[in-house]
Amino acid sequence: MYLYTYDGTFEGLLTVVFEAYERKAWPTSIVKEELAQPFMFGETITVVADEDKANRVWKGLQKKLSVGALQALYHTYLWEQANLEQIIFDYIKLAFDTSESIEGNYAALCVLQVQQAAKQVHREKHRMEAFVRFEKTADELFYATISPDFNVLPLIIRHFEKRYADQRWAIYDTKRGFGAYYDLTSVLLVNFEHAPSRYRVLPQGVLATDEDKYKQLWQVYFDNVNIPERKNPKLHLRHIPKRYWKYLSEKQPRMLL
């Protein structure tokens, strides 16, 4: 029985796969170092993330899997749920051990699980692309905070980079303590973990003077496109579950006219 520990990065996880194949020692369990409990029934193998080894595993996978499947695998990592390591490991092992393509083989549990995890992550990504609301600051930075269920910030950057090529913007994940900042040329990932909290929430007074006006106009718009005769709260909630309301200016108390 083998317990593998790794540093929690995707690279680290791929390195675990490499080490397991090297040793032909298949993991009973793979956990992040900081979560590892003393293992009493077998050997604990501590894996140090290694770019080279991770790359070799990834290259091998590229020969076996389509871009879509590779993406799904990465999405499963960003899913951040318990047991994701084992699912990813099983999937990779199945891919390496099977001569034909395993994609679409939903009769295999790990293939189905990866598909389902990727679907959940994809859905959250899509929701963030929809529900992020920027506020304009006095120095023309468009700023938004998110706290998504899964770690989707890395996945939404492309979308906003293409969309807002001509404005500076920043999106900050308050749950995970990092953000993305676009400076009109490229996107930088910024770690806010050690930044004082005042950088995480915009202080009063830094917003542009017309920011409130547009927030209010949006509320007015939202109120007037509704057809009250057809009110359907259940359907409404299915589309925008309550936990997303915090992002939406149209769901905040009405500003005084």
Next chain:
Amino acid sequence: MDDRIIEKLSILADAAKYDVSCSSSGGKRKNENKGLGNAEGMGICHSYTEDGRCVSLLKILLTNHCIYDCAYCITRRSNDVKRAGFTVQEVVDLTINFYRRNYIEGLFLSSGIFKNSDYTMERLVRVAKKLRLEHKFNGYIHLKTIPGASEELIKEAGLYADRLSVNIELPSDNSLQQLAPEKSYAQILQPMKDIKNQLVQATEEKKLFKSAPVFAPAGQSTQLIVGASAENDNQILQLSSSLYKDYNLKRVYYSGYVPVSTDSRLSILTETPVIRENRIYQADWLMRFYGFDAKELLDEQHPNLDLDIDPKLSWALRNPHSFPIELNTADYEMILRVPGIGVKSAKKIVSARRFAQLNFDHLKQMGVVLKRAKYFITCQTRSLNRRDYDMQEIRNRILFGDGSVRSALLTQQLDLFKQVS
């Protein structure tokens, strides 16, 4: 000045909301000029109204002054409502500022007819032109073409807009004459034909010259009002079907009539049940994505869609000779026709059966819902039913079988709405 713009926005958003089209998909405008916005790929719903509709575009009228008097319309000349009008610049500013904050995918601009058709159309075009040329805006723009506007203006509109639409509103010329006397089918179909020809021409030119100008890359759409006049579902679906075929329409939208008018020309003053509108959308969906022909869904003997069950189930029950089908061998097209199996499940089934002979456990694992499908399928010649049922029994079992089925049906058909884009 802010108060004034707030008032305008509330009047002109309110007047535009009965146009149900909200799609922002199908644009091909990429942000290649380092400008603002990107309209390639699928549109996004940035919010949902309390009645559950997608909000993806700033949907407003330029003005609700109108010289026409269409009975079903809240903006009609004889109606006593507050009137307002935006300037071109005001619409541009709203669009840009909403877009920058990620509130919207773009603009859907329509208008009442003030002065005359060309005068109005010219202003709509000016908004789009300004957004594209002065603000390098690559977001989605949908322009309504004003009935009676000249071909040149429509042609120009197509250069800047991603989608053009001409609303038919009433499903027959007869109703149109009664309720919108200033309009006629000929007058509405002509611009549709013009747009279609422009679209065809643009595609041809694109083949020859890569630099040929694009014309309304997301195509054209229209809207039919359901329930303001007496047409049955069969007439409505026949009309849509011919619009898809003869005019290459991307979408036909259906708007269940909401009685906004007490105009005496309208004989029907009750609200169209949402369920009827939903059934028509489902039938439309079946025509576009499930390979159904309008004639299979309805005919003179069955002029209206069954409100209790969805049109696919209804078709299956009328065609017992086509079932049950064996999922391990049936064509994809036939699997699509099984009640309860959607495009995603059908694709999964076809994909998975390349690896293994499928059984019912596989199906459950893949998330295929068998509640209704089980009456119409076998897996390795096995059935989940203990005995054979006739179609009347199946209908009853599905509708009343175990109390919850009915509401499940309702939820499921509302799900369709998510996909309406």
